[in-house]
Amino acid sequence: MPAKRRPEELPDPKQNMWDLIAVILRYQRNQRGLSGDAMGRIIGASKSTVSRLETGDDRMDSKQAAAIDKAWDTGKLYTLLVWYAAIGHDPQWFAQYVRFEQRSEHLRIYEESVVPGLFQTEDYTRALLLAGTQLDPDMVLAERMERQGLLSRNHASHATIIVSQNALEWPIGSPEIMRSQLAHLLEMAALPNVIFRVVPRSWSVGAHQGLNGAFQLLSGDDFGEVVYTEAAGAGRLVSAPSEVRGYGVRYERISAKALDEGASADLIRRLMEDCK
Structure with a gap:
């Protein structure tokens, strides 16, 4: 089991768009009562990949974003977030x-x-x-x-x-x-x-x-x-x-x-x- 991260190691949504995506993903997954495995089935990835997306170690791609938008009927929220994150300047x-x-x-x-x-x-x-x-x-x-x-x-x-x-x-x-x-x-x-x-x-x-x-x-x-x-x-x-x-x-x-x-x-x- 991976070590629990200290608060300063967690994504900071005020730092950049990618960290904002990570925080929103974790919040909305927990709000829906979904496990990492269940989230992985939505985006076609492993539980460990979901964990890395939520800690900011990996970045969500457009296919994963589209899969979440379809499953949760978000109005293309994640697709737009990933698009803006990809084209924007990341201070980190x-x-x-x-x-x-x-x-x-x-x-x-x-x-x-x-x-x-x-x-x-x-x-x-x-x-x-x-x-x-x-x-x-x-x-x-x-x-x-x-x-x-x-x-x-x-x-x-x-x-x-x-x-x-x-x-x-x-x-x-x-x-x-x-x-x-x-x-x-x-x-x-x-x-x-x-x-x-x-x-x-x-x-x-x-x-x-x-x-x-x-x-x-x-x-x-x-x-x-x-x-x-x-x-x-x-x-x-x-x-x-x-x-x-x-x-x-x-x-x-x-x-x-x-x-x-x-x-x-x-x-x-x-x-x-x-x-x-």
Whole structure:
């Protein structure tokens, strides 16, 4: 039996729409006297899935919302709540993202402007943070370094990384910091659970779907698949299956433009030589 959650660990409906959905679901299920198993039969899921929806560990998808609306004749309340939650800015987006990241078994990452956080050296990260608006860069730095452990722990996550050549050439910190960062990428790329590839900046590649921005696809047995997209100062988690599939297609199209692993490593070595 799972441990009972402390009040501060429960969903807070004032924090974001997803927590509001979780609270409403639990309230209305209890109001109807339904068990977790009975609720699971309505949405076509297990009792444990219902529990994760009510604690905010999972996010309701459009099919589950439609099933509840039909069973309870809500006037499409849940469908509308999920729709607004999916398109809106979530003030707790990063905390939600980290929870999915640490539970992920496979990460597919595309980055166009900087080295992905899980592959950054401490000096590279510090230089980025000092150039930004973080109120406590030391805390963010420590947290980012700690997160990187998921790639080296027992039963480490598998990571497939594609980066734009621009991300590897933009000068961050100093030539020494950049050389060290590129050398670190070569070390990480040699891990058995990591595939690292580069989209070259060339006329043969030209315009491609990666120019529309960075994103990450996170997969795990206990939550399925979600997508994280980012913008300046904000982020968004996408869980609707149709949208997730769209990002999967986009990732494959970007992958088709990338160099293979060997050629990517060769490009990184050339860029190291140019760090002066």
